[in-house]
Amino acid sequence: MTSQTPPPLPVTVAPAPARAPAKYAVTLSTRTSRVGETLLLVTAIALCLMPWWGDRSLIRTSTEFLYILALAQMWNMLAGYAGLVSIGQQAFVGIGGYCLVVFGVQMGLNIFLVVPVAAVVAALVAVPSALVLFRLRGAYFAVGTWVVAEVFRLLTANASVVGGGSGTSITAAVQGIPVWWRDALTLWGAVILGVGAIAAGYFVLRSRYGLALQAVRDSEAASGSLGIRVRRMQWMLYIASAAGCGAIGAIIFISKLRISPSAAFSLDWTTTVFFIVVIGGIGTLEGPILGTILFFALRGLLSDFGSWYLILLGAVAVIVMIRMPDGLWGWVLRRFNLSLFPTRRRLDRTP
């Protein structure tokens, strides 16, 4: 040990640390990103041509895959990029679905034309919802969105014009459309939504708004200096996501042909995308794609196990959230430093 009184310190002035000049370059586009763009384009074309080369069950599975992927991207857009966790996106899925009943079955509009109408209706409904919900922050916003979804579910269940609590059939609206066309059009709709969700997110996030959005996610308080624009951007994203979910809801129930309040406004829609996005990698565009693939694979393997399958998914999500908060894709990113759809600016040291 040292002596009782500390030794007198020599009076010295340490040299200031030398700073070597370093050069940096900010890059956004990479070789892998061009691979990503190409891959996306090729996949989209293959999917669009599927009615000519695939069988019916493949078409239906692909349709489901695409609309779940689109839903996951919509949720990721809110939670992953804007920091707005919603447990109530099923509100807009349900509203989109019920647009089929109102505009398709009752007013006789072509059921595929209802899809864009559903987007508009969902966006219109999102505006007053946002007015109330944006008074809440963080976790309270999340539970608030759930209340709103419940309100829409209960209102629908009480509305006998659209079938009340037991729901109604949509079959009347697709009579006269040949099955091949119905499947093909549903698939194309799902392709537009699935690929569109990725592409839209990609270009929005790579734009100058992208940086601001990521700042919002990382710290709402810190990005407060960005002023009202942050709030306005969260608004816009919330409404855009609602529109997306509305259109997706319409596609979902075109493929199901029967709708009820408990199915349309089911929390399961949000639970599913929660699994997908959290396990795949929240805050990335690739994460939800990886997550959706994983989700469908696991479901195929384990769906016979009923509740245990969901318990397992829940446990995996919890572990991923704690051990690797940026999910499987985040792990891949860190491991290999690559990104198919780069939305973050990279600081590379240039020689």
Place this chain on the structure above:
Amino acid sequence: MTDWLNTLLQGVLLGGLYTLFATGLSLAFGVMRLVNIAHGDLIVLAAYVALVAVETLHLPVLAAAAVVILVMAAGGYVLQRGLLTHTVGRGILSPLLVTFGLSIILQNLMLEIFSADSRGLQAGALETASVSLGGDITVGALPLMIMGTAIAVIVLLQLLFTRTTLGRAFRATSDDGETAQLMGIDTKQVYALAMALAMAVVAVAGVYTAIRTSFDPLGGPNRLLFAFEAVIIGGLGSLWGTLAGGIILGVSQAIGFRLDPGWGTLSSHLAFLAVLVVRPNGLFPRTRDR
């Protein structure tokens, strides 16, 4: 007229149950800034534990309640130390998503173990006993007892928070965890104790849920929403506000149900949204953080 008075009274007393739902949530938020999405599922879990204690272990209801409180408090302590502690200080996303995952796990576990059937706890005479308040106005003894318990829980918590060292440690940790550590406070331990306390209140809510209502494994989310609404209506951090919030929800539900049986729950949600529009910070705001 007396009909409506009865409806109103029933609503007020129903608010007692909602207050008990909300108090545990409010406590966890107050100390840890944690919004526990699995809160409602934990209430249902407590109800099942009560059911097992009474029907399988053949304990009398009061003894069963004590067992449930102990089990849930211990579970809360372990839950915090083992799982939720990893989400502290990591922004809102992590605790929110972890407890959401937990909620799904709990619901499906209960489905596996207890099946999807609705259950209820038989409490004998207590369930049907009523108290006459003169004229045609009567209230059930059980709802009255629940309201009494809710008020007692709030009074006890208030005393704990203001009069005890542990209570001061709770408040200090909630204000500023880092500085609390500088005082020698083990904040992880404080969080775990707060969670144990919150779960003890959840246990009380669960026992009453089991006796008063029928419940099933998927009934958690609805109870979370009521708890959440009572907390927000009352104003964050105000326990008496939570009581007011619970009563407002109970009364609107009773009135809504009276008008049309399909409008009971809906009326509560609408009352909540209305309060949110008029008083965004709740009726008795205490903390600004939300």
Place this chain on the structure above:
Amino acid sequence: MSLLSVRGLTAFYGDSQALFGIDMEIAAGETVAIIGSNGAGKSTFLRSICGLLAPPADSIHLNGRPIAGLPANQIARAGIALVPEGRRLFPSLSVEENIGLGGYGGRSGPWTLKRVYDMFPDLYIRRSHAATKLSGGQQQMVAIGRALMANPDLLLCDEISLGLAPRVVKDIYRSIDSIIGEGTSVVVVEQDIAQALRVADRFYCFQEGRVSLGGRPGEVSMATISGAYFGV
């Protein structure tokens, strides 16, 4: 044996390094001033000592016992108290509750609620007020009283004169004098060089995360100190 022994202490905020190997010895009963400009690493140093930042293993010893890596609450119980920069009072606690909470660790020693009130009579009058409703100087007194209630072997004071009127600063430093008189070791971190050097037995000057100068106040010229302070 010195009370506090620091060897090769480094600290990081993410990727950026804030401290580059600090060595320091503080004897029992000694008062040490740490001076330096904004961003020199003074507060980082104190936060590392208290366990709020993770210091390298074996870099810090208190009474010969390694404390680096212990959680902050255990370091507090081991006998180090911090008066944090910006005071950091608990807003939902009253003045008396704030001060009383300082004794949470249960160490015995000369400081009691009564002794704190004797030293700061203003606080006794306002003991049931919300702590953050007090004036800046009084809040600083609460923060010092709260730290004293822990009966620490070593009291660390971070920028206790910041933002206070000169007259109030004088009062605060008078209390530091009586704390030193009690035999407690004190570290004062200050940007106000004159104030710090007046009470200190020795001083260290920090510059860009390193000790640029150390010595006894009487033995080093003001010119040398300001050279080390400003790095010119």
